[in-house]
Amino acid sequence: MTAEKALVFSRAGHVSHSAGRDGGASRLVARGLFKRFGSQEVIAGFDHDLEPGVVTGLVGPNGAGKTTIFNLLSGGLKPDSGTVTFADQDVTGKPMHVVSRMGLGRSFQDVRVFPALDCLDNCALYAQTVRETSLVRTLLMPRSTARLSGVSRQVATEAVEFVGLGSKKDNLAGSLSYADQKLLAIARLLAIGATTLLLDEPASGLDRRGVEKLMEVIRRLRDEGRTILLIEHNLDVVREMCQKVLFLDRGRVLAEGTPDDVFARTELAELYFGA
Amino acid sequence: MIYIIQTIVIYSLTYSIAVMGLSLVVGYSQIFVLSQAAVFGVGSFTYAVMSSRNITSDLLIVIPVAIVIGGLLSLVTGLPLFRLGGDYYIVASLAFQYVIIQGLVNWTSVSGGPPGLFGFSSPSILGWNINSNMDFIYVLVPILVLALGSLLWVRRMPYGRALVAMADDEAALAAGGVKADSLRVGVFVLAGTLAAVAGVLFTSFLNVASPGDYGISESILMISMVLVGGSRSLIGPFIGALFLSSLPYWLNLVNWSVYMTGVVTGVLLLLVAFFLPDGVAGLATSWAHRRRIHGQSRQAPSVEPSLGGQS
Ligand SMILES: Nc1ncnc2c1ncn2[C@@H]1O[C@H](COP(=O)(O)OP(=O)(O)OP(=O)(O)O)[C@@H](O)[C@H]1O
Ligand SMILES: [Mg+2]
Numbered sequence: 001m002t003a004e005k006a007l008v009f010s011r012a013g014h015v016s017h018s019a020g021r022d023g024g025a026s027r028l029v030a031r032g033l034f035k036r037f038g039s040q041e042v043i044a045g046f047d048h049d050l051e052p053g054v055v056t057g058l059v060g061p062n063g064a065g066k067t068t069i070f071n072l073l074s075g076g077l078k079p080d081s082g083t084v085t086f087a088d089q090d091v092t093g094k095p096m097h098v099v100s101r102m103g104l105g106r107s108f109q110d111v112r113v114f115p116a117l118d119c120l121d122n123c124a125l126y127a128q129t130v131r132e133t134s135l136v137r138t139l140l141m142p143r144s145t146a147r148l149s150g151v152s153r154q155v156a157t158e159a160v161e162f163v164g165l166g167s168k169k170d171n172l173a174g175s176l177s178y179a180d181q182k183l184l185a186i187a188r189l190l191a192i193g194a195t196t197l198l199l200d201e202p203a204s205g206l207d208r209r210g211v212e213k214l215m216e217v218i219r220r221l222r223d224e225g226r227t228i229l230l231i232e233h234n235l236d237v238v239r240e241m242c243q244k245v246l247f248l249d250r251g252r253v254l255a256e257g258t259p260d261d262v263f264a265r266t267e268l269a270e271l272y273f274g275a
Numbered sequence: 276m277i278y279i280i281q282t283i284v285i286y287s288l289t290y291s292i293a294v295m296g297l298s299l300v301v302g303y304s305q306i307f308v309l310s311q312a313a314v315f316g317v318g319s320f321t322y323a324v325m326s327s328r329n330i331t332s333d334l335l336i337v338i339p340v341a342i343v344i345g346g347l348l349s350l351v352t353g354l355p356l357f358r359l360g361g362d363y364y365i366v367a368s369l370a371f372q373y374v375i376i377q378g379l380v381n382w383t384s385v386s387g388g389p390p391g392l393f394g395f396s397s398p399s400i401l402g403w404n405i406n407s408n409m410d411f412i413y414v415l416v417p418i419l420v421l422a423l424g425s426l427l428w429v430r431r432m433p434y435g436r437a438l439v440a441m442a443d444d445e446a447a448l449a450a451g452g453v454k455a456d457s458l459r460v461g462v463f464v465l466a467g468t469l470a471a472v473a474g475v476l477f478t479s480f481l482n483v484a485s486p487g488d489y490g491i492s493e494s495i496l497m498i499s500m501v502l503v504g505g506s507r508s509l510i511g512p513f514i515g516a517l518f519l520s521s522l523p524y525w526l527n528l529v530n531w532s533v534y535m536t537g538v539v540t541g542v543l544l545l546l547v548a549f550f551l552p553d554g555v556a557g558l559a560t561s562w563a564h565r566r567r568i569h570g571q572s573r574q575a576p577s578v579e580p581s582l583g584g585q586s
Pocket of ligand 1: 037060066
């Protein structure tokens with residue numbers, strides 16, 4: 001990586017090679033999270049210190065509450081009780097747009113790229129600063145806005161190339177294959193400079209080649225020292241990617257450990273695959 | 276005849292300025308505010324009051340004053356407006372519309388009460404008196420170009436990109452660090468500012484300002500211009516403004532009563548609602564667009580539509 005690019009990365013809060021050093025500071029901690037929807041207790045006491053620089057898997061049957069945990073961690077959804085801290089700050093129920101700018105990025109189970117924007121713009125949107133997004137500045141300081149916008153596009157280009165979509169950067173996201181949309185969703189999180197990534201079923205719906213590509217990207221993110229929490233139903237992916245696994249059922253963590261340990265427990269397999 | 280054409284041009288240009296910003300509100304924010312006429316009226320009375328009290332009739336002074344008043348008013352109403360959940364902001368914008376206009380009606384010492392103010396000195400720019408219809412057109416065109424240029428610029432810049440994204444998926448926008456409500460307030464204020472500018476021009480041309488002209492039905496007319504013309508394109512509001520602001524003339528031409536204006540507008544709105552979601556301007560672009568998006572995505576596996584977005 002050239003010095004110039006490194007500079008660009010640092011503006012977006014990108015950590016690149018040095019992510020590991022920063023990892024300690026932007027630690028994600030959940031304490032005693034409870035959440036009910038109506039009469040249904042969806043999360044019944046979730047405690048976890050996400051280990052920095054490690055890929056942690058979050059597995060469990062459908063409806064276990066995995067996505068709800070992401071919603072609680074990434075802001076927007078307020079727990080009934082309990083706290084979420086990120087980078088030593090209380091972010092419990094803080095708006096998602098605030099939390100994501102702190103470096104906690106999340107993807108969506110249903111992907112949600114912006115179909116009417118091209119790949120580069122999808123990422124540039126995530127890379128853009130608060131100042132660029134000010135209407136007053138856009139109108140009164142056009143030159144500075146255009147300059148900042150150029151920098152975000154550079155950051156976005158880096159992100160798009162990182163996941164291997166460089167050649168498709170001008171294609172509308174809506175026209176991409178499902179697999180490419182999923183890669184783009186990860187690229188967006190790099191563009192915003194996420195040091196901790198919450199990925200919601202990134203491998204679902206992908207064919208073997210898609211899964212291979214995805215695992216390659218996750219591996220490189222891990223090597224850069226980023227912290228990843230991965231919801232995934234594809235247990236082969238979990239086994240290969242994760243150093244650690246949480247098994248969730250009906251809002252409770254039933255087991256925690258290395259993938260081999262957790263998957264060896266037959267009672268969990270029964271829960272998971274349905275007896 | 277030439278006089279009629281000039282008048283039609285003046286009306287359409289003025290209304291284009293008045294609703295141009297509203298197209299961003301309706302088209303991208305997908306919010307229906309029914310208070311545009313109130314800010315239009317506030318612009319009108321800014322000119323009426325300043326001119327009738329002999330403060331100044333120089334547009335280079337009145338327009339900035341109207342921008343500040345219209346902008347601030349939109350800001351203080353927009354901030355709480357978009358905090359409201361669901362569709363209540365529509366009701367709130369109606370209330371805003373109502374309060375402003377009734378406020379003007381009752382603030383007799385300033386607005387002249389229900390009959391309003393009339394008979395001002397003619398507007399000027401740095402000592403040049405704007406008298407003839409052609410003079411007005413010379414003033415309107417550069418203002419319109421400036422307004423259009425600003426909107427095009429905003430659309431090209433990160434703010435505009437965020438607007439496009441917001442129309443698609445607010446949750447994904449928030450995950451990107453952008454707050455949809457701030458974007459909404461921004462376009463709402465921009466729309467209000469442009470309406471206030473148009474109000475100044477409108478009244479300086481008509482030489483009369485009366486609160487009753489800026490009521491709810493005027494707000495509905497303005498939003499109809501955007502919807503009929505097409506809210507997702509910048510040319511749309513022009514088409515809508517050109518046609519609907521001159522509708523009484525066309526009706527007169529075919530010997531219909533001017534009271535049919537409302538009926539025709541209503542029918543047009545229904546037609547648009549059912550057949551042309553992107554308005555008249557959308558007709559032209561939809562063909563090309565369909566080829567661009569749907570043509571390509573047909574080969575791709577279908578993606579779950581991500582509606583809602585409140586997770
Ligand atoms: N906003 C909501 N309102 C009401 N119920 C909800 C809401 N969100 C989630 N739930 C319920 O909470 C439970 C857990 O949902 P969640 O989406 O977290 O499961 P999950 O583990 O991600 O499942 P999957 O593997 O199918 O994605 C489900 O029963 C779901 O119906
Ligand atoms: Mg889920």
